[in-house]
Amino acid sequence: MEVVMPRIPLSNSAGDPYYRLIGHRPEILTAWAALDVAFLGESSTLSVHLKEEVRKVLAQEVGCRYCASLGLPGRESLDPRESLAVAFAEMVVKDHKAIDDGMIAVMREEFTDAELMELIAWVCFKYGSNMVGAITGLEPADGDDVAGYKGFLDRMADESATQPAPEPVLESQPVGV
């Protein structure tokens, strides 16, 4: 098996390996974590499950081994709306220039403008996040990282349904890459 070592050493920042990588620039890390919470917390218009399925598809395509190791796409469990969102993400990765008026019109039949804008921003944010991991050669997550990420998603799903958006806590909150 090919082993690719990380090309940039992890910082001493708190958090999972992805956070520690970005943690070389603490101000960016803080804003990055806050953006994750803005997408997944109380104000989100789309479910955590939908966005996580989109993220998993992007992770398989972009080449970030860390991001891909956090979970495989679960295509068989998608409802029609989630299937459309995932297809849109795949189209962004495959050939974003091919996304035309017709495709956006289909998306607007299923999603409100706020939902669609959130989806487009999420796809772009996660595409960029995956690029960071791919370019830097971040290694696959270990069991603790995967469990921590799943816990983060579960908390976001609970909190987005019942509580105000939490402040990002770097020590315990893995980045949703």
Add this chain to the structure above:
Amino acid sequence: MTAIREVDDASIDGFLVAATLPVLVDFWAGWCGPCRLMAPALADLAAEHVDRLHVVKIDVDANPDASTRYRVLSLPTVIVFVGNEERARLVGMMGRPQLEARLEAYLE
């Protein structure tokens, strides 16, 4: 007015036999996001090449016999028939530029 006609298990074979132009069959389902995303591009191709190509679509959930007979294993699948013979098969989602490139021989 749409240039895409719906066919079903009962009508697809007859349509392919009688067709005087190449026929593009879009195998789709309502739950299939990639199928829905591709649909406008297929509709545009159908409208713009109405004198070169027939475009039909068939719902695989409502018409399981046709998808079995034509060995449709995943969606979206697009098959081009000429003279009732399969000439091209496109599997997976693609945007209009890729569709046009893959179907170039039938659009000129």
